[in-house]
Amino acid sequence: MERKLTTILCGDVVSYSRLMSQDEEATLELLRSYQADIEKLISTHSGRVFGGAGDSIIAEFASPVEAVRCANAVQGHLAKRNADLEESRRMLFRIGINLGDIMVDGDDLMGDGVNVAARLEALAESGGTCLSESVAAQVARKVDLQFESLGPQRLKNIAEPVTAYRVVLGHSLAPHGVSSRKASRYRMATAIAVLVAAGAMAVAWLWWPQDGPPGSGSADDRPSVLVLPFDNLSGDPDEDHISDGISEDLSTDLSRVRGLFVFSRSVADEIKPRIGPGR
Secondary structure, three states, X not given: OEEEEEEEEEEEEOOHHHHHHHOHHHHHHHHHHHHHHHHHHHHHOOEEEEEOOOOOEEEEEOOHHHHHHHHHHHHHHHHHXXXXXXXXXXXXXXXXXXXXXXXXXXXXXEOHHHHHHHHXXXXXXXOOEEEEHHHHHHHOOOOOOOEEEXXXXXXXXXXXXXXXXXXXXXXXXXXXXXXXXXXXXXXHHHHHHHHHHHHHHHHHHHHOOOOOOOOOOOHHHOOEEOOOOOOOOOOOHHHHHHHHHHHHHHHHHHHOOOOOEEOOHHHHHHHHHHHOXXX
């Protein structure tokens, strides 16, 4: 039996039986329209449909990144189409994605690699996507999405637990929920802040008396730094989380410097009001 490593995407409709009970013909017509759109998006992302029955669809992708991008595109496209429908008639899909070693039988694919994707789909939110850890590890920092671990999951007829991740709806991969539109500004601001702090600490380190090996002693006899919360000067309250995120990331990066003591965020929050805004 031929085998290969590939990425499997499984999707089906949430509450399909309920929709059919309300209006069979309208539901079937909508399903066929949605499935046609999904198949086009799968092809656009270099995937191929190889299975599916009724309201389900199963596709293969050579790249986990493309599979996740496709799932995100599908959910975004269907959300727009559903917005024009009454809430009771909206057709939501759940999607599961797994990267695994599967068996090849002609154009069909079989095995646990496919079954895990189907089980993960059942864990997904309505209109959401659920990934296996093998997929999440491959796409981390390569797609503009944020993931949340669901921990090890016992899946039906799967021998070993599978660690699952859900795609957090409405959030991007940038830290602290920064939207994709603002992600590049966030990364640039963080990089500048880290470089400035690193330069300042390098100068201070050269002039600091070295009475022992780096990292020895308490906070009283080590170089110490306090990162004050940054102010949001944009005038847009929605960007407050960006300045907060820069402060947190800067403190985290500096805490990794050997021999340097970094005061906690609580100390910074206490001192900041005494200094005043813009400093």
